[in-house]
Amino acid sequence: MSLKERLQEDWKQALKAKDKFKADTISMAKAAVLQVEKTDGVKLDDEQIIEVLAREVKQRREAILEFEKGNRQDLVHKANAEIEILLDYLPQQLSEEEILVMIQDAAVEVGANSIKDMGKVMQSLAPRIKGRADGKLVSQMVREHLNK
Numbered sequence: 225m226s227l228k229e230r231l232q233e234d235w236k237q238a239l240k241a242k243d244k245f246k247a248d249t250i251s252m253a254k255a256a257v258l259q260v261e262k263t264d265g266v267k268l269d270d271e272q273i274i275e276v277l278a279r280e281v282k283q284r285r286e287a288i289l290e291f292e293k294g295n296r297q298d299l300v301h302k303a304n305a306e307i308e309i310l311l312d313y314l315p316q317q318l319s320e321e322e323i324l325v326m327i328q329d330a331a332v333e334v335g336a337n338s339i340k341d342m343g344k345v346m347q348s349l350a351p352r353i354k355g356r357a358d359g360k361l362v363s364q365m366v367r368e369h370l371n372k
Contacts, residue, residue, distance in 0.1 A: 227270040231253060253276075256276050256279075273313075275355060278314060278354070281310050281311065282358065282359070282360075287299075287303055288304065315355055318353065323353070324369070326352055327349065327365055327369050330348040330352075333348055336370060339371055341370065345366050
């Protein structure tokens, strides 16, 4: 079953179960996928759908920071709940230890020995972590690793 079909089936199940929040969250994810398809004029495969969903998760994580600044815990909880639902459709997220090992391997591959090589390391890592880790976290970890 493709990811798009899975989203559709889970959306139907949420509606049948009268889980309005889950149905709304999945509906927003489906709308984001449809928007990209219409804009680009192509049918997205699972890999591309993962990119769209990862972007949706990233947007919610960024919004949480703003909600916390505005002391809106209700919106923080809502965004966290949406993230939990969306993460079900993304590949298993990498732990910080796994990311660090990948960073070390990538640094050795590209011969990185200073912060000036950060771009090379990130370029090497990008295909391996796509949809499996938050880019901001990976970037921060690469910076820390190269500053040692």
